[in-house]
Amino acid sequence: MTAREKVALITGITGQDGAYLAEFLLGKGYVVHGLKRRTSLFNTDRIDHLYQDRHEKDVRFFLHHGDLTDSSSLTRIIQQARPAEIYNLAAQSHVAVSFEEPEYTANSDALGALRILEAIRILGMEKSTRFYQASTSELYGLVQESPQKETTPFYPRSPYAVAKLYAYWITVNYREAYGIYACNGILFNHESPVRGETFVTRKITRALARIKLGLQDCLYLGNLDARRDWGHARDYVEMMWLMLQQEQPEDFVVATGVQYSVRDFVDAAAREFGMSITWKGTGVAEKGYDAAGRCIVEVDPRYFRPTEVETLLGDASKAKDKLGWVPKISFAELVAEMAREDLRSAERDELIKRHGYQPMDYNE
Ligand code: NDP
Ligand code: GDR
Secondary structure (H helix, E strand, C coil): HHHHHCCEECCCCCCCHHHHHHHHHCCCCCEEEEEEEEEECCHHHHHHCCCCCCCCCCCCCCEEEECCCCCHHHHHHHHHHHHCCCCCCCCCCCHHHHCCCCHHHHHHHHHHHHHHHHHHHHHCCCCEECCCCCCCEEHHHCCCCCCCCCCCCCCCCCCCHHHHHHHHHHHHHHHHHHHHHEEEECCEEEEEECCCCCHHHHHHHHHHHHHCCCCCCCCEECCCCCCCEEEEEHHHHHHHHCCEEEEEEEEEECCCCCEEHHHHHHHHHHCCCCCCCCEEHHHCCCECCCCCCEEEECCHHHHCCCCCCCCCCCCHHHHHHHHHHCCCCCCCHHHHHHHHHHHHHHHHHHHHCCCCCCCCCCCC
């Protein structure tokens, strides 16, 4: 089968990675089916530019209502779409939220993967469908060696990571037990201008843009010392696809091999806005001041997690050696792109405000 005729199903298509992957696969000539949840407000902002009216000719992009917690919808959609590749990106993906909704997180993130693998089996598609599982560097949690690679032992530190650990192993088990072409991409943190607004990078670029334009006074953060290996989502979705194009299914770490702290990210983003931050105090009393001496960053213990992942650093040598993959977008370019896009949207809000309308800010 040529790539032109290939059909893919993406769960989590309305999320950050789903949007980038859908665009990438459509660019390769795929027919793309996406699973989206029913929500009371539209949740398709990130993929609206890909939408095609069903009445158009040669439609290659289809959305279906479904949910990872609902086997019937998953089985039906797989039966209808008969995808050659399934990318399971859907998840309750927020680590802090998983402490508040541990059971739902397990249901969607752990059992969701099982439900899809069972659907493949029930429909007799073991030999015709390849499966990608969105695994995560959070599996390493309390790290046992650094940098982390495919053979590094796991030590999950949140209900999210524990649920993803189940999904990781059920993917390996269905590969070994039933011969399904199933792989785990162990992806380290990856960001973009469409990153969810409550993940730390986007929270920072969005807040600093608004502070610069006088729309907000202060950015409240949790652990400034946490260290992450941050890449760009555009680079990482390419690896998801590459992993499904091999002869044999395997698991891969996807990372940049460079690590920064949350504080470093704040400094880098501030520089993009022409601001500089002076840090004073330590621990919960640490604060960041701008050149005019105004406090614009404060630590709020509300954002601390019951068990934290202090440091993650990936070694993606296997991806480089076997698939020739290396990230193309640097940390500096990532921060610059996110800052630029958030400044644009803050400028829109500022214009609206200047003309007498006060938009509500529901985001934290
Ligand atoms: P997002 O949170 O941006 O997107 C998650 C997607 O899953 C959204 O489309 C969301 O729908 C959907 N979803 C959530 N719950 C359900 C459910 N019960 N049924 C169906 N759909 C559901 O995540 P990312 O795009 O950043 O991440 C993609 C995947 O990769 C996730 O599984 C995440 O855990 C994993 N991952 C992410 C990393 C990262 O740094 N971004 C790193 C490693 C792994 P809606 O839009 O309606 O909320
Ligand atoms: P993470 O991403 O937990 O690594 O999970 P997040 O951006 O939420 O946190 C990164 C680190 O920053 C610290 N932090 C804060 N985090 C948030 N969200 N808000 C804050 O105010 C804040 N202040 C400090 C956190 O404590 C943490 O140490 C992401 C998700 O995309 C997962 O789905 C994915 O599996 C992993 O990345 C790899």
